[in-house]
Amino acid sequence: MHHTAVLFLEFGAIVLALGILGALALRVGISPIPLYLIAGLAFGTGGVLPLATSDDFVSVGAELGVVLLLLTLGLEYNADELVTSLTGNIRAGIVDLVLNAAPGAICALLLGWGPVAAVAMAGVTYATSSGITAKVLSDLGWIGNRETPTVLSLLVFEDLTMAVYLPILTTILAGLSLASGAVAVGVALLTVSAVLVVALKFGRFIEAFVASPNNEVLLLKVVGLALLVAGLAQQLNVSAAVGAFLVGIALSGELAEDAQALLAPLRDLFAAVFFVFFGLQTDPAKILPVAGLAALLAVVSMITKLLTGAYAARRAGIGKAGQARAGIALIPRGEFNIVIAGLAVGAGAHPDLGALAAAYVLILAAFGPLAAKLVQPLITSIAKRS
Amino acid sequence: MEVEQTALPGIGLRHDFTTRKGQRVGVVSHRTGRRDLVIYDADDPDAVCHVVKLNDEEADALAELLGAPRIVQRLNQLHEQVEGLVSVQLPVPDGSPYAGRPMGDARVRTRTSASIVAVVRSGRVFASPGPDFVFAAGDVVVVVGSEDTTAEVAGILADG
Numbered sequence: 174m175h176h177t178a179v180l181f182l183e184f185g186a187i188v189l190a191l192g193i194l195g196a197l198a199l200r201v202g203i204s205p206i207p208l209y210l211i212a213g214l215a216f217g218t219g220g221v222l223p224l225a226t227s228d229d230f231v232s233v234g235a236e237l238g239v240v241l242l243l244l245t246l247g248l249e250y251n252a253d254e255l256v257t258s259l260t261g262n263i264r265a266g267i268v269d270l271v272l273n274a275a276p277g278a279i280c281a282l283l284l285g286w287g288p289v290a291a292v293a294m295a296g297v298t299y300a301t302s303s304g305i306t307a308k309v310l311s312d313l314g315w316i317g318n319r320e321t322p323t324v325l326s327l328l329v330f331e332d333l334t335m336a337v338y339l340p341i342l343t344t345i346l347a348g349l350s351l352a353s354g355a356v357a358v359g360v361a362l363l364t365v366s367a368v369l370v371v372a373l374k375f376g377r378f379i380e381a382f383v384a385s386p387n388n389e390v391l392l393l394k395v396v397g398l399a400l401l402v403a404g405l406a407q408q409l410n411v412s413a414a415v416g417a418f419l420v421g422i423a424l425s426g427e428l429a430e431d432a433q434a435l436l437a438p439l440r441d442l443f444a445a446v447f448f449v450f451f452g453l454q455t456d457p458a459k460i461l462p463v464a465g466l467a468a469l470l471a472v473v474s475m476i477t478k479l480l481t482g483a484y485a486a487r488r489a490g491i492g493k494a495g496q497a498r499a500g501i502a503l504i505p506r507g508e509f510n511i512v513i514a515g516l517a518v519g520a521g522a523h524p525d526l527g528a529l530a531a532a533y534v535l536i537l538a539a540f541g542p543l544a545a546k547l548v549q550p551l552i553t554s555i556a557k558r559s
Numbered sequence: 560m561e562v563e564q565t566a567l568p569g570i571g572l573r574h575d576f577t578t579r580k581g582q583r584v585g586v587v588s589h590r591t592g593r594r595d596l597v598i599y600d601a602d603d604p605d606a607v608c609h610v611v612k613l614n615d616e617e618a619d620a621l622a623e624l625l626g627a628p629r630i631v632q633r634l635n636q637l638h639e640q641v642e643g644l645v646s647v648q649l650p651v652p653d654g655s656p657y658a659g660r661p662m663g664d665a666r667v668r669t670r671t672s673a674s675i676v677a678v679v680r681s682g683r684v685f686a687s688p689g690p691d692f693v694f695a696a697g698d699v700v701v702v703v704g705s706e707d708t709t710a711e712v713a714g715i716l717a718d719g
Contacts, residue, residue: 249569258568307569317573317587317597319605325568430590495605556603 180230187216187231191445202312202546204305206507207539209445210531213452214460231450238447239515240417241440242508244399246303246332247421248429248436255333255422256373258326265323265485266330269503272477274299280470286523289345293517296338297530298474302507302538303328309502309542313549320486320495324502327485335509336365336419339412342513346520347410361411365419368402372423379423383432392435395424414512444508451511451531454518459528467532475537475544478503494556501548505541510534575599594618619682626684647709648679649716651698656719658698663690671711673704 190212191205198205259266277298281291306328310316340361344354372379383398385391399420406416424432482500491499514530562576567587575585575597583599585607592615600608613621651658657665667675678685678692679699685692694700702712 254566254568257566303569314607314610316567316570317575317585317595317599317607317610319599322565322567322573325570329568491605492603494603498606553603553606556600556606 184230187212187449188442188445191449195445203542204302204308204505204507204538205445206302206305206448206511207535209448210452210511210535213449214455214457214531215452216449217453217455217457228453231446231453234443234446235450235515236413236447238440238443238445238450239414239512240399240403241396241436242444242447242512243414243418244395244421245433245436245440247418248424248433250329250332250422251376251425251429253373255329255369258329259333262323262326262330262485265327265481265488266334268484269327269331269481270299270334272481273474276470276473276477280466281523281526284523284525286526289348290517290522290526292342292345293513293522293526294530296335296342296513297510297533298470298477298506300331300335300506300509300513301328301478301503302505302509302541303332305505305507305538305542306502309505309545312542313545315498315502318495318498320482320489320491320499321502323485323489323491324482324499327481327503332418336369336415337362339415339513339516340365340410342516343412344410346517346522348520357410360409364406364409364411365415368416368419369422372419376423376425380426380428383424384428388431388435391428391431392439395420395432395436396439412516447515448508448511451515451527454515455527455531459525460532463525463529464532467529467536470529470533471536471540474506475504492556494552497548497552497555498545501545504537504544506534506537596621623682626682643705644703645706645709646676646701646703647713649700649702649709649713651694651696651700651716653696655694655696655716657694657716658696660694661690662688662692662694665694665715667702667712667715670715671704671708673702673708673712675700675712676703677701 191209194208194212195205198208274295275298277294277296278291280298281294282288286294306324310321310324315321341358344357344361347354347357379398383391383394385394399417402420403413403416406419407413421429479497479500482498482503483496486496486499510530511534514527514534518524518527560576562574565573565575567573571587571589573585573587575583577583582601583604585597585599587595587597589595594613594617596611596613597607598609600606662675667673676687677700678688678694679701680695680697700712700716702709704712
């Protein structure tokens with residue numbers, strides 16, 4: 174068969190399968206991310222339906238997916254919000270970082286995977302999925318709740334931490350020597366701070382350049398700028414994802430809203446491809462041996478997130494029931510954790526890391542929202558009794 | 560009464576307050592323009608027990624129901640109390656020289672001795688606007704004065 178024909182057949186089959194899975198997830202009321210991962214496992218090496226030719230195309234699509242995911246995440250916040258969240262919640266943010274990075278790091282060290290894998294696994298267990306959590310808050314009608322600003326500012330804090338963490342991770346994954354590694358990390362951090370300052374002080378110039386009444390022009394300018402900065406960031410070892418995130422932060426206001434609406438369909442398509450790609454890279458045969466470990470890690474990091482949420486909410490003067498809700502809302506893990514694991518696997522970290530991260534995110538992306546739904550009546554009864 | 564304002568990063572803003580009878584209510588303003596009217600639970604004061612999701616039009620309608628008639632009612636009472644005093648609602652027409660300009664520029668009170676007591680814009684009421692309040696075409700201006708002076712204000716708003 175002709176190469177193009179095979180490519181279209183395979184890619185079409187993947188996207189169609191994702192659509193059907195998405196419909197299923199919608200009906201059950203869970204995030205589609207775990208189902209996308211499972212689809213990737215099925216299509217990948219050792220899966221039930223291994224792909225022949227579309228691997229390259231899917232891998233480029235996956236890279237685009239990461240850039241778009243981070244760009245739209247950055248668009249959700251403006252620089253002022255980031256600064257306020259940072260200054261107001263630094264203590265809770267640090268508790269979050271320490272409590273939730275620890276399980277992954279300790280697990281990797283106990284398994285003897287070495288310090289590089291430990292840094293990657295710390296990121297895998299640390300970051301809450303802001304996408305899934307936002308959806309949980311909105312689905313359960315928790316947006317107006319008084320603990321919700323605490324939860325949201327923790328998410329913002331985590332995303333900002335990622336802007337610093339990802340360059341560090343990329344640098345140490347590149348396996349540079351200690352001295353040149355330190356220089357690269359320094360360059361990375363300087364770049365991130367420089368871009369943040371530019372976004373804060375001169376965001377409106379970037380906006381003036383990008384703004385256009387025509388949707389087509391706006392889309393092309395935003396995507397072009399994001400890819401350009403992502404490429405530059407990658408070249409400087411800062412990670413393409415962070416570059417795109419910073420572009421998103423620099424744009425704010427009405428422009429950001431318009432861009433977000435325009436980018437949403439594009440992001441949905443390529444982000445789904447990204448999750449499939451991660452599944453493709455993971456051998457399903459490797460999942461089963463680490464499943465028990467992943468479940469244990471999931472339980473431990475559920476508890477640490479619960480403690481984090483309760484601590485942050487109590488500091489904000491929220492009652493017992495609200496503290497529990499804040500903790501539960503933070504449980505879901507998703508896109509970021511897979512992005513981190515994807516970087517580590519791509520750079521040749523321990524082969525089991527991908528499988529462990531996949532199983533871990535499978536559990537928490539599916540169970541996180543479900544837990545919130547199941548626990549809701551229990552929390553109500555606690556509140557009634559006290 | 561104190562209205563608390565809280566930023567919701569990535570979503571928008573929340574305003575809430577407690578009524579004299581102890582019921583906490585609030586409004587979540589989404590960046591998309593959606594408004595949620597939220598009622599807090601009596602048992603768990605941090606939790607919302609009812610959410611009314613409103614689009615732009617519905618939120619305007621609700622604001623109008625809650626705000627505008629009360630002011631108009633009050634003005635009507637004022638009208639009845641004082642003989643010779645009228646309150647009229649005057650539109651700022653499309654071609655008005657003061658559309659887009661601050662209220663102070665029109666010098667209404669100096670020129671006519673009538674007072675602008677409120678401006679109604681797409682269902683929202685701006686009570687006692689200051690001199691730097693900027694008019695927009697389509698605003699409805701509530702003016703209190705005599706028959707003659709309020710007619711003069713209508714002329715100023717239309718032709719300058």
